[in-house]
Amino acid sequence: MNFQHTDDRRMLADSLNRFVAEQYGFEARDKIARSDEGFSRDMWQRFCELGIVGAFFDEAAGGFGGDGFDVAVVFEALGRGLVVEPFLDALIVGRALAHAGNDAQRALIAKMIDGAAIASFAHDEPGSHYESARVSTRATRHGDGWKLNGAKGVVQQAGHADVLLVSARTSGGEYDTAGISLFIVPRDAQGVSVRDHRKIDGGRVAEVSLDDVTLAADALVGNEGDGHATLTHAIGYGLVALASEAVGAMDVAKEHTLEYLRTRKQFGVPIGAFQALQHRMADVLLEIEQARSAAINAAAAVGEAGVARERALSAAKVSIGRIGARVAEESIQLHGGIGMTWELPLSHYAKRLVMIDHQLGDEDHHLARYIELGRAASK
Missing domain, CATH: 1.20.140.10 (Butyryl-CoA Dehydrogenase, subunit A, domain 3)
Structure with a gap:
């Protein structure tokens, strides 16, 4: 196995490390982490202009990387600067959409790459104990679309996200891997309630409640029940x-x-x-x-x-x-x-x-x- 990074990865890592060292010093980072938003939209945009989010995806999804080592070099540099901007959720939501999303949903990836959109991953629930298949939030048919009810916990930057990627059960029992579906939910949709608070390590998270949130049919990501x-x-x-x-x-x-x-x-x-x-x-x-x-x-x-x-x-x-x-x-x-x-x-x-x-x-x-x-x- 070749552990040497490609020239493109080394250039990306060098550029990102230099930017973090020069523009994201500890004092600047601490001020951002303790702000009301918990991150800086200006810094988010500037990071995206470096091509960071584009490194998470291959060319078919609109990026220029997509390999595990592309992700690794970016996050190692982000870890050195304790960067609080929402790159982890951009990665997870974007990879989910690239894996199973339709053309309209995959267009959201381009917006994240450009820094024009922020997405949050709303999957964990109170009492789930990290079990990925333990989903109690329910999605039921509502006309041609869906209606969601439930709660999600510790959702990164949900208070300032544009959309949420929400997991919900459309069939099966609480612990079944089958029957979990994924939905793109606008954060400002009627019935979405967000209560955010600070994290002890900087930034903000939120508790998200879904009360009869009505979605169109095209909010479903991939096939019904195949979300796991x-x-x-x-x-x-x-x-x-x-x-x-x-x-x-x-x-x-x-x-x-x-x-x-x-x-x-x-x-x-x-x-x-x-x-x-x-x-x-x-x-x-x-x-x-x-x-x-x-x-x-x-x-x-x-x-x-x-x-x-x-x-x-x-x-x-x-x-x-x-x-x-x-x-x-x-x-x-x-x-x-x-x-x-x-x-x-x-x-x-x-x-x-x-x-x-x-x-x-x-x-x-x-x-x-x-x-x-x-x-x-x-x-």
């Missing part, structure tokens, strides 16, 4: 994105910690000279490289299908969850009390690493999923 396969496809790319974002954040936490160990003095010498701290830092460096390998493996597997793909994705999420928490804890402890202060960027990287574990399934969920997939494959 599309969800699995799109969420897989989201897992690659989160793993890569975590690696980028870990690299910055590592750099800040190494610099602190070199400059902070105790007993007249840099504290990095103490062997006990050297050993702890060496362990952190090894763990980060393991996380990087897991993210690379996920990016290589995401374009495939079947159990091997899903196990690679879950393995990466398990590694990222465990290692991200350790990097966060060790970096703060090696800094001492100053590591917890709001003014120091490190504390924000630590919070983001912990929160990444809880997006699209935490470490425990994916460990159980990895084991279950292995047992199913051995039968």
Whole structure:
């Protein structure tokens, strides 16, 4: 397997890293993250002008990439800057539409690539415990169209999105993979209620209620009842994105910690000279490289299908969850009390690493999923 990035990917990564370093410094990022919107529309537009969203899709969908490694290089750079603009949802919603959408729905991808539209992924529900097939929101036939009722939780930037990609059950039981359908729902549609709030790691999320939301027939994405396969496809790319974002954040936490160990003095010498701290830092460096390998493996597997793909994705999420928490804890402890202060960027990287574990399934969920997939494959 060739792990070298193409020239186009290296150019994209260089451009994005340079933009983040020059235009998205910590002070600017902190101001954006704590704003009423929780992101910057101006920055969103400027990022899109760099071609970031276009890298998520192949030429057939209007992009210029679409490979797992295209997603990885973008999100690693975004992780280094703790970027709060809604790129993860653009990726997941866009991949779902590219996978199963009709021509009109796929036109939304072009708007996201241009920065003209913001989409939110509304799938998780209160009490779902990360189970992708646990959908209680109902969609029933209403004339030629549909009527939706239910609730969605922790929807990224739903308060400022143009559309929501909503999962709803059209048949089957609450845990059945069959019978899940996907719908494009305008955020301002009658019956859509959004209550947003801040996240502890920056930005905003919302609780979304759907009360007799009436949709036309063409709001259905793909075939009725076949939405779970599309969800699995799109969420897989989201897992690659989160793993890569975590690696980028870990690299910055590592750099800040190494610099602190070199400059902070105790007993007249840099504290990095103490062997006990050297050993702890060496362990952190090894763990980060393991996380990087897991993210690379996920990016290589995401374009495939079947159990091997899903196990690679879950393995990466398990590694990222465990290692991200350790990097966060060790970096703060090696800094001492100053590591917890709001003014120091490190504390924000630590919070983001912990929160990444809880997006699209935490470490425990994916460990159980990895084991279950292995047992199913051995039968």
